[in-house]
């Protein structure tokens with residue numbers, strides 16, 4: 293990473309090595325097909341070839357009525373990462389096996405996923421992006437489970453190998469909004485998200501028919517109104 297990067301000061305002694313965790317903007321993400329992402333060599337013989345990373349959303353439809361007023365539309369599992377960002381479990385892949393092999397390995401390590409019951413396959417793939425600036429190919433997966441299974445998966449996370457280190461704990465996305473139009477999903481969206489985790493989340497919420505495009509747009513607008521008043 294060039295010494296002139298304005299974020300060097302934030303990284304301190306890690307500045308010379310840290311690449312993937314640096315902030316990026318929406319324009320950095322170019323959507324590509326799984327086939328294109330997997331079909332090219334992506335500078336395999338260059339000094340610094342592109343790397344692949346895969347992350348996954350596990351969710352269950354809910355419908356529980358909270359405080360006798362608000363319907364929680366789904367239980368969606370995210371994680372609080374060691375770097376203060378919210379993201380989905382997963383990580384950078386090694387060579388020599390399929391993406392799904394490495395994704396499952398990461399999910400086992402980070403959230404203790406029982407692979408005999410819930411292993412991810414190519415069928416669960418949703419989106420791929422390339423970030424040329426970081427030489428990173430991002431792959432996103434999504435799996436719907438029953439509510440009972442989802443709660444079991446959530447419980448197992450604190451027994452995972454990486455609990456307390458890479459992953460500080462499971463986080464549920466609040467899939468409801470208070471009458472003030474802000475508390476719940478809109479304010480949750482004002483958090484810091486790693487990579488394009490927020491976009492992945494919203495994409496899947498619409499794709500899985502948990503919320504409509506219009507409802508998501510409204511949540512984003514109300515998030516901006518909240519941020520304008522409170523977030524510095």
Ligand SMILES: O=c1[nH]cnc2c1ncn2[C@@H]1O[C@H](COP(=O)(O)OP(=O)(O)O)[C@@H](O)[C@H]1O
Nearest residue numbers: 312313345347379380382383384486487488489
């Ligand atoms: O949930 C996510 N959705 C989309 N991109 C993500 C997500 N989590 C991380 N990323 C991106 O992938 C990169 C590598 O992911 P991660 O930090 O989980 O891998 P690692 O723990 O193996 O280093 C991150 O720096 C970020 O750019």
